[in-house]
Amino acid sequence: MIIGLAHDLEDLGADKRDIGFFVDSLKRRGIGHRLIDVNDFDESELQGLDAVISRGIDSVDSGVLLPANCQKLSIPCFNSVDGHRSTDKWAMYNGLLARGIQTPRTIELRDVMKTMLAGDHVVLKPCHDEGGCNVYRLRNDPKAILQKAGEIRGFRGEPLVQEYINSQKVHKLCFIGDRIASYFVRESAWDQDGRVRQGAYLFPKLDSRLERFAAEARKSCLCELLGIDVLEDDDGSYHVIDFNVIFGFRGFRAANPQLVEEIVDYVLGRLQTCTSFK
Secondary structure (H helix, E strand, C coil), X not given: CEEEEEECXXXXXXXXXXXXXXXXXXXXXXXXXXXXXXXXXXXXXXXXXXXXXXXXXXXXXXXXXHHHHHHHCCCCEECCHHHHHCCCHHXXXXXXXXXXXXXXXXXXXXXXXXXXXXXXXXXXXXXXXXXXXXXXXXXXXHHHHHHHHHHCCCCCCCCEEEECCCCCEEEEEEEECCEEEXXXXXXXXXXXXXXXXXXXEECCCCCHHHHHHHHHHHCCCXXXXXXXXXXXXXXXXXXXXXXXXXXXXXXXXXXXXXHHHHHHHHHHHHHHHCCCCC
């Protein structure tokens, strides 16, 4: 058996160690591996693989290319094409709203002059995840929002404008299939320029109310390996702010040192059952 491990091999950064954990896990089981660059791969590199675990680009536009090729060759990819597409921001928000799950009201930048969001402040953020970069809290003023958006370089896709939820902590949950495999809290704050700054990692016990909320939100996404970010407002209500195909491992592994082993166990189990994920 050979499992493909896909990533941006030219820009691994801190994730290089994460790939190493997967390599070590597979080696201990006597399973071969093949490293695949999600930005520069040939279909022939996928030939002969039994499955692919993708730690690739968290973008529907570019990230879907690898799972699409896997699907063409009937190679299970974690996550699949449908999984990637269900984390598209509009698919995510619409899917959550259809299930009655609270999420901040969100509009595209192009609609900011004609659609007013509630509150004194809003959040300007990328359509595609950029690791917390280019996220700003601004006055809820269309002209100010457009001016700031014009100053920012590097947005991938149309920027989004979202209702501001007053919270200094982000609840982060990692799902393997339908199960919450890891959970931690990341402190956050806004600096004087309105940029979000991430702070300390906290590891509290998972509240049963949050567990039920996240499990229900998870049903609107087809990813089998998924990170969910949740804010809790002043009234104690939860709001989903993001789904992550490619979630950071630092906090999740600190909360659950066996996370990589559990992901590999899940992938191998899915290959044995050959069932489709719902």
